[in-house]
Amino acid sequence: MADVLFLLAPGFADAKAGPGEFYCAPCATVSGLLAYYPHLREKVEVKSIAFPRPRAEVVELLGGPDHPGCPVLVLDDASHAPDGVTVHTAKTGKRYLDGPTDIGNYLAARHRVSRPHP
Numbered sequence: 001m002a003d004v005l006f007l008l009a010p011g012f013a014d015a016k017a018g019p020g021e022f023y024c025a026p027c028a029t030v031s032g033l034l035a036y037y038p039h040l041r042e043k044v045e046v047k048s049i050a051f052p053r054p055r056a057e058v059v060e061l062l063g064g065p066d067h068p069g070c071p072v073l074v075l076d077d078a079s080h081a082p083d084g085v086t087v088h089t090a091k092t093g094k095r096y097l098d099g100p101t102d103i104g105n106y107l108a109a110r111h112r113v114s115r116p117h118p
Contacts, residue, residue, distance in 0.1 A: 008051050
């Protein structure tokens with residue numbers, strides 16, 4: 001299995017947040033990184049998923065229903081994260097990163113692209 005990146009598809013409704021459609025700002029940040037470095041899509045499996053929970057594909061890998069929000073990068077069993085990146089371990093034993101900064105730093109170290117400015 002390659003690393004798998006889950007991003008929320010834009011244009012979703014969330015009654016708790018009010019009327020209208022929304023996008024996930026952290027997911028948009030990671031999407032921007034993928035736009036800067038399109039070759040990352042060849043290195044990482046990117047999945048756009050719907051907003052409502054439970055998010056079946058994430059639950060399948062990380063357990064649930066209390067899995068992390070998006071963006072989330074589920075690491076291949078052979079992947080190693082660089083120092084300074086917070087790696088979480090799910091109930092299923094899978095390791096994952098969440099948040100655009102940790103995901104950006106991981107992708108920078110692993111695939112030799114620029115890292116997020118602090």
